[in-house]
Amino acid sequence: MILNPEHEQIIESGASYQEIIHYLLTISESVQGSTYNGGKWQIILQNHEHVSLGSLKLHRTTLVFRGDPDAVTFQVQAFRMRFLSAGG
Numbered sequence: 001m002i003l004n005p006e007h008e009q010i011i012e013s014g015a016s017y018q019e020i021i022h023y024l025l026t027i028s029e030s031v032q033g034s035t036y037n038g039g040k041w042q043i044i045l046q047n048h049e050h051v052s053l054g055s056l057k058l059h060r061t062t063l064v065f066r067g068d069p070d071a072v073t074f075q076v077q078a079f080r081m082r083f084l085s086a087g088g
Helices: 017-027 069-082
Strands: 008-013 030-032 035-037 041-053 056-067
Touching (some): 017 035, 017 056, 017 069, 041 069, 056 069
Antiparallel strands (some): 035 041, 041 056
8 A cells, every 4th residue: 555655754763663563553454564554644664773872772763654644744743652752
């Protein structure tokens, strides 16, 4: 299923890759490889890597949100709220 490729938003997340997959599985209607499909949107996991800074190991995952503009905006906001974290 390819939806409106002209409207997409790319974000990078530092959340755990397994947590991201678990979240995407709960909101998706179908999955094809690394593409998670909803009614008017799809989210593609493009890249996942571990970055080491000294003894710190950080996750970085690139996600592409694509589809109906309102659906993409909603899914991006929902994703950010789900994985929102604050330093302290």
